Amino acid sequence: xxxxxxxxxxxxxxxxxxxxxxxxxxxxxxxxxxxxxxxxxxxxxxxxxxxxxxxxxxxxxxxxxxxxxxxxxxxxxxxxxxxxxxxxxxxxxxxxxxxxxxxxxxxxxxxxxxxxxxxxxxxxxxxxxxxxxxxxxxxxxxxxxxxxxxxxxxxxxxxxx
Amino acid sequence: xxxxxxxxxxxxxxxxxxxxxxxxxxxxxxxxxxxxxxxxxxxxxxxxxxxxxxxxxxxxxxxxxxxxxxxxxxxxxxxxxxxxxxxxxxxxxxxxxxxxxxxxxxxxxxxxxxxxxxxxxxxxxxxxxxxxxxxxxxxxxxxxxxxxxxxxxxxxxxxxxxxxxxxxxxxxxxxxxxxxxxxxxxxxxxxxxxxxxxxxxxxxxxxxxxxxxxxxxxxxxxxxxxxxxxxxxxxxxxxxxxxxxxxxxxxxxxxxxxxxxxxxxxxxxxxxxxxxxxxxxxxxxxxxxxxxxxxxxxxxxxxxxxxxxxxxxxxxxxxxxxxxxxxxxxxxxxxxxx
Numbered sequence: 259x260x261x262x263x264x265x266x267x268x269x270x271x272x273x274x275x276x277x278x279x280x281x282x283x284x285x286x287x288x289x290x291x292x293x294x295x296x297x298x299x300x301x302x303x304x305x306x307x308x309x310x311x312x313x314x315x316x317x318x319x320x321x322x323x324x325x326x327x328x329x330x331x332x333x334x335x336x337x338x339x340x341x342x343x344x345x346x347x348x349x350x351x352x353x354x355x356x357x358x359x360x361x362x363x364x365x366x367x368x369x370x371x372x373x374x375x376x377x378x379x380x381x382x383x384x385x386x387x388x389x390x391x392x393x394x395x396x397x398x399x400x401x402x403x404x405x406x407x408x409x410x411x412x413x414x415x416x417x418x419x
Numbered sequence: 420x421x422x423x424x425x426x427x428x429x430x431x432x433x434x435x436x437x438x439x440x441x442x443x444x445x446x447x448x449x450x451x452x453x454x455x456x457x458x459x460x461x462x463x464x465x466x467x468x469x470x471x472x473x474x475x476x477x478x479x480x481x482x483x484x485x486x487x488x489x490x491x492x493x494x495x496x497x498x499x500x501x502x503x504x505x506x507x508x509x510x511x512x513x514x515x516x517x518x519x520x521x522x523x524x525x526x527x528x529x530x531x532x533x534x535x536x537x538x539x540x541x542x543x544x545x546x547x548x549x550x551x552x553x554x555x556x557x558x559x560x561x562x563x564x565x566x567x568x569x570x571x572x573x574x575x576x577x578x579x580x581x582x583x584x585x586x587x588x589x590x591x592x593x594x595x596x597x598x599x600x601x602x603x604x605x606x607x608x609x610x611x612x613x614x615x616x617x618x619x620x621x622x623x624x625x626x627x628x629x630x631x632x633x634x635x636x637x638x639x640x641x642x643x644x645x646x647x648x649x650x651x652x653x654x655x656x657x658x659x660x661x662x663x664x665x666x667x668x669x670x671x672x673x674x675x676x677x678x679x680x681x682x683x684x685x686x687x688x689x690x691x692x693x694x695x696x697x698x699x700x701x702x703x704x705x706x707x708x709x710x711x712x713x714x715x716x717x718x719x720x721x722x723x724x725x726x727x728x729x730x731x732x733x734x735x736x737x738x739x740x741x742x743x744x745x746x747x748x749x750x751x752x753x754x755x756x757x
Contacts, residue, residue, distance in 0.1 A: 302592060311593050314750045316743055318597040333754055360747075375593070379600050387470045400448075400755050 274299060274374065277324045280347045283398055291391045298380035302373050310365035310373065311353075317354035317361040318378040323347065326371035332363045343368065352399055355381060430741045438734075445719075450561045451728075454490025459607040460614060461573060474576070512744030514667055594747050598740040603738050609726060611698040613648075613729065620644040620684060633673060634664060643681065647688065649724040650708045652716075657681055703731070 274296050277283045284292060303325070311317055313315055313333050321328075323346050330342045341363055344350055350365060355378050387394030401413060436586070441448040460483060468478035506597060515646035572579065587595045625640025642660060665674035703711075707727055715727025 300581065303591055308589050312591075312747075312751045312754060314754075315594050315747045316597050317593055318600065319593050319691065376594060377600060379604060383466065387472075413452075 266290055274301065274324075274337060277347075277374070279320070280348060281322050282402070283320075283322065283349050283395065286394050287391065289396075292323045292392065294388060295385060298403065299374045299376055302375055303375065304367040304371040306367055306369050306371075308367045308371075310367065310371075311361050312364065314360040315324045315380050316358075317351060318358075319354045320349055320355050321365070321373040322349045322376075322379070323333070324374055325367040326367060328371065329366045329386060330363050330369040331366065338364070349402075351375075352402065354378065355399070430745060434738070434741065446561065447564075450564035451568055453561070455572065456606075457565060457569040459603070459610055460574040461569060462576065463607055463611050465576075479573075495707075518666060549754045594744060598744050602740045604735050607735060609697070609729070609732055616688065616692045616696055617648060618642055620647045623684040623687060624680065627684060628677060630700040631673065631676040632682060634668065635675055639664065639677075641682070647684075650712050650728055652712060652724060654681065654685055657742060703728070707731075 265386045275292050278287075278292050278295060278299075284295060287295065299322075304326075310321060310328065323344055325346060328350060329340055329342065331338045331340045333339075336350075342350075351361075353359075353362065355376075381395075385395070423715030464482055465475070466479045468481055471474060475483065575582070583599075584592070584596065621641050622641040623640075625637050628636035628639050628643075639660060642655045647659050649656065658681070661677045661681070662674060665671070665677065711731045712724055712727045715723035715725075715730070717723070720727065
C-alpha cells in the first residue's frame, strides 16, 4: 500500500497491522500482539489545518502517525513555538498515558493525516491482559521518554550557556 | 468568561430537560438505564475473563453458562425455599394481624388518640397496595426490556465503541472520549461495587438469621440486604419485619439476637465494604446522602429511596464531566484569542 491509497479508501485491519509494525513503538511486538493492539486502536482522519488536540485539553490518548505530518507546538508569551514536526511511523501524546495532567502542547495537522489512536483506558486493559506485551510497550515508551528528556536537557544547557 | 457561563447555563438547561424527559418517561428510561448498567456489569465480567487469557467468544459462552447455572441454582435452592418462607410468612399474617390488633387495643385503652394514627396508617397502606398492583405491571414490562437492552448492547460490544467514536467530530474527539471514558469507568466501578456490596449483605444477613434460628431466615436476609440499598433508613426499616416475625414467635430474645446480626452486618458494611468497595468510587458526605435519599423518597416513593444515591452519583459524574469539557473549550478559545 502506498501513501496515496489512503486518499481513496480507509485502511483495512491488515493495513493497520502493517503500519503498526513500522512504528518505533511496536517494533518488538509479535504478530499476535500487534493484532491485539490493532483491536484497541481507532483510526482517525484529520484534514490539513485541523487540530488533533490543544494545549491544556484533558488528554488520554497516544497517536501513531500512519500518513502525513504533525506539528507539535507550545504556547509561550502570546506566541506559538514549534517543538517538533513528526512524520509517518512516529508517535506523540504519550505523556497522557502516564499522568492525568492536561496536554502540555498543541498538535496541528500540517498535511492530511491518518492517525491511529490508543486511549489510556484501552492500553491499561491491554497491559492487564497481556503483561508481556505491556512490559515491551512500557519499556519502549520509557526509552523514548528518556531520549526526549535528554534532548530537552541538551537544549536547556544550550539556552543557559 | 461570559461565553463560558452561557455555555455552562445552556448545558445545565439541556441536562435539566434530559432529567425532565427521564422522569416523564420514567418506566422506559429506567429500563434502558438499568439495561445499560447490566451491560456494564456483564462487560466487566467479560473483561475479567479476557484478562485471564480467555478469548471473547469463550468468555461470552462462559458468562452464559454461569448465568444459566446461577438462574437454575436460584430457582432450585433459593426460589423454592424463598417461596416456602414467603408463604409461611403470609400464613402468619392473620395471626400476626390479630396479635398486633390485640396489642393495639391494649394500647388504645391507655392512649385513645392512637386510633387516629392507626386509621391514617390503614388508609396509607390501602393506597400503597393499589400503587403496588400498578407497579407490578410495569415491573413485568421492565423485566422483559432490561435484558433486551443489555443483550443488544452486548451483541454490538466489539463495534459499539467504534460506532460511538465515528459520531464524534475531530475537533472534539479526544476531549469527548476522555470525559466519556471517565464517566463510564466511574459508573461501571460504582455499579459493580454496589452489586457486590448488596450480594455480601444478603449473604451476611441470611447466614446470621439462620444461625440464631430466625424463621424465614433466607427471605428476611434477602429483604435486609435489599433494604440496605436505602442509606440509613433501610436499616431502620429492616427492624419492622424482624419485630413482626419475632412478635409472632413470642420470643423477645430472638428480636435482640436479630438486631445484633443487623448491627454486625452494618459494622462490616461500614468498615470494610463501604471503605474498600464503594469508597473507591464515590465519596459523598453522609448529610448529602441523607438529604438526597429523603428527596428521592418524596419525589419517587419507595423506588426513589433506592435510586436517589445512585442517581445523585451519576448526575455528579456527568455534571463534573460537562464542566471539564466546557472548561477545556473555554481554554481553547482563550488560546485562539491570544
